[in-house]
Amino acid sequence: MHLxxxxxxxxxxxxxxxxxxxxxxxxxxxxxxxxxxxxLIDGLSGFIKRSVVRSVPPKQYLSTLLFEAERMILAKHVDFLTKQEITDTIFSISSTGKYTGDEFIFIRAKAGFFLKKTVDLMNEKGVKPDNDPNTLEFLKRHQTKLLYDYTSGKYYVDSNYFWKLLESYPKTKHSDYAGYLATESMPSLDCGVELRCRLEELRKGKLRYLYLFPTGNYVTLYTKDLVKELSVMTKDPDSIPCFQPVSDGIKSEINQMIRYTSEIGPREKKQILPHLQILKKECFR
Structure with a gap:
């Protein structure tokens, strides 16, 4: 703002x-x-370029703000530091207490999404926080929402940020979107052929989404992914790595997945349950 x-x-x-x-x-x-x-709100007056402001009615402030924020977060020409500032701004606005219910979960979910995209960009560009004071401070401000992978040296948004948001606001207009972000933020595990690990990854992510949102917008997508993964595991029952004695961890995962599947939509249940029954037959001998 100029004089x-x-x-x-x-x-x-x-x-x-x-x-x-x-x-x-x-x-x-x-x-x-x-x-x-x-x-400004504090009374300071001055001049600003028309091109950097938007005129919106008060009731459209939040939707317009989030639209513009997402547009800039996803834009390739916007620099990394600006994306940090946008993410900080949305988190700050979400913490004012002004927004509740549907609006609150939406702005918090969007803030988490912006954080994820900003951190993904940091990983992609190989930015090292120790050599970048601004980025280091940014990560410190959001450290409770982040995980660090020592093997890859990369930061990730903790999917529990979104899951906890859902637990606090389970049946709001935007819960489904938060559930999608939670699922997409699940870390990709290097399970190899370890059956318990592979099942746990599916249960904690995509199957959990189906369980919580049986009519959600992403049910078809995640059902297809689950069936594909389970089909690979059960294509040849004799090759399922259920080596005797089968660990309690594997048995527990199979039982939990069957319990989850028993409470999802009938169409999805029909596609997923047969594969779990094959796993149970082979592993519970």
Whole structure:
């Protein structure tokens, strides 16, 4: 924000993404083609480029803010530092207490999604926090939502961030979306042929989604994935790695998956349960 409608004039303040401003009707200088007079919440007045502000009714502020935030988070031309700032802003707004219920879970889910995309970009670019003070501080601010993989040296958003959000707000308009993000944030495990590990990964992610959201938007997608994975495991029953004595961990996973499957939609149950029954037959001898 500048003192006058001129880029060469003094900069009064660098405004943050999403910061609300008002058109200054009391300004002595009329709006120009590229500039408009604005006033901040604290009363500070100045001028800003038209191209960096959006005029929206109060009721559309949140939806517009999240739309613009997502557009910038996904844009390749937006720099890493700006994406950190956007993520911080959305988390900050979600913590003001202004939004509750459906709006709260939506903004928190979006904030988690933005964090995931920003951290993914950091991993992709190979940014090392120890050599980048801004990134290090960013990670510290969100450390309770992140996991670090010492093997790969990468950070990930903890899927429990989304699952806990669902536990607190289980039946809101956007719970399904949060469940999708939770599932997509599950870490990819290097299980090899270890059966318990492979089953646990499926149960804690995609099957958990089907269990919680039997009519959710992603049921068809995740059912297809589960059937594909289980088909590979059970294609040749004799090759299922249920070596005697079968561990309690494997038995527990199979039983839990059968219990989950018994409570999902009938169509999905019909596709998934036969594979679990094969596993039980081979492993519970």
């Amino acid at each position: 006058f409608a001129d880029e060469k004039s003094d900069v009064l303040r660098k405004l943050k993404f999403g910061e609300p401003v008002r058109f200054d009707k009391d300004s002595l200088e009329s709006p120009k083609e590229d500039w408009i007079p604005i006033k």
